[in-house]
Amino acid sequence: MSAYLVALITVTNQEKFLEYATLSAAAVERYGAKFVIRGRDIEVVEGEMPHSRVVILEFKDKNMAKVFFDSPEYAQAKEVRQEACDFHAFIVEGVETVRFS
DSSP states (O other): OOEEEEEEEEESOHHHHHHHHHHHHHHHHHTTOEEEEEEOOOOOOSSOOOOSEEEEEEESSHHHHHHHHTSHHHHHHHHHHTTTEEEEEEEEEOOOOOOOO
């Protein structure tokens, strides 16, 4: 079942963030993920959204999302990210197709 890595981001250093984005994109490709959302135009309809960006990556399953996040390829990007942004992330499994009768 597909799984999604969801990241909530506020950029604090644009130059470093661009470096992070380049490094992380290579790791995303290597681990077969695809970007579902890479958004900055967030419209809050209820509650609060303290971050200015949302990124959602789709993986074939939860295990692959964890492998990606802990991979040596992504480790370098994570190191750069520490100087680039406020970052919160979680992995969530998708659902089987729901049919309404």
